[in-house]
Amino acid sequence: MQGWWFEAALLAEGWAERVRMTVESGRIATLAVDAAPEPGDARAGVALPGVANLHSHAFQRGMAGMAERRGPGADSFWTWRDLMYRFANAIGPDALEAIAALAFVEMLEAGFVRTGEFHYVHHDRDGTPFANPAEMGARLAAAAAETGIGLTLLPVLYMTSGFGGAAPRPEQRRFVHDIDGYAGLIEASRGAVASLADARVGVAPHSLRAVTPEGLAAAVAIAGERPIHIHIAEQTDEVEDCLRHSGQRPVAWLLDHAPVDSRWCLVHATHVTPEELAGIVRSGAVVGLCPITEANLGDGIFPAAALLEAGGSFGVGSDSNVLIDCAQELRSLEYSQRLLQRARNLLSRPDCPSTGRTLFDAARRGGAQALGVAEAELAPGARADFVTLDRAHPTLAGRAGDALLDAFVFANGGGMIDGVWRGGKQWVRGGRHVARDAVVRRYATTLAALGIAAR
Structure with missing residues (x-):
């Protein structure tokens, strides 16, 4: 005791x-x-x-600050993605474990007690599957064990490079599975986290542009009652491509074609209509907001005030891990609404005038729901x-x-x-x-060996 x-x-x-x-x-x-x-x-x-970090790509901690140089043309999410692919295709299992350990150390130091790892670097550098399909996921589990953070592993289903079943690009070769391969990955991932006392494994169809409708349905079936996470409506180009292909916006299509409910976390959902927002609220899904990354990538501003007013749920995540800071995610979320509406204290509630308390409680509850764990609270049991x-x-x-x-x-x-x-x-x-010094030394050695520089 x-x-x-x-x-x-x-x-x-x-x-x-x-x-x-x-x-x-x-x-x-x-x-x-x-x-x-x-x-x-x-x-x-x-x-x-503690608060849960509901959306992270741990390996991207290793490229923090590398994409802050202007390119020859207009920079966007899509030019940032080119650097991310280059970095993702350079890291092996040891490098992933070293980078993830530093990300997890910084999450804990920032007040996050659990992370949802939206994990899509599955295969070896040439696209060949490892003998253990969950080799890379097992390295995330090892980093979680070393640092003490709670882990909800969300192996990603990645099938296509765009709407309509476009073939994957060469730089996406490490991400791709068919449906049978993905089912095997989920089973292997459950074994990979089995030694962690409170780990969870969910499913993560990457996005509507990266899975077929059949793949999405299969992932939902594999999930059962476990968490289901998906990137959606992050970029205006994605919305326009979805409209051209299906005649619907991404969130509207998802709500009409998938059994969206409280298991689901809709990551970003930046570009939504009032009707789509109402549909999200009715579904009981959590919106996964990543304000620091969304600002860094120029995604846009999610209508968080309208979500809360309608009784919806959200949590926050560090996503690209360009900066890991629980308080700043919450602060950035409120400030984005202030800039949008030119008013203050927009995310407080009538029954709770404290904006800090409202944000903290919402992120704590939404994060726990999204990651499939009990709400973090100080209470017996x-x-x-x-x-x-x-x-x-x-x-x-x-x-x-x-x-x-x-x-x-x-x-x-x-x-x-x-x-x-x-x-x-x-x-x-x-x-x-407590392990910071050793983790930082290994991280620095790893980054030097990778030799990836800013573009």
């Missing part, structure tokens, strides 16, 4: 002060409010439940996955209750998180991951 004592904590029923918590076998055993610490208790300032803030941080001075979350989301320039625990085990201490 481990004991902790917090000056303040965000419990399932709301804020409380002088909170004593005990943990047994990785789960919260007891919580007492207005309690005194006991001998041997660990002490911390502010305790928060819940997994002991929690984050502590340094009460001595100057920005938290004089703050209490929801004002602490407003400060965390909107005035956090770093250094506010001092501890992160998973299943009662501490992985971040004093703001640094």
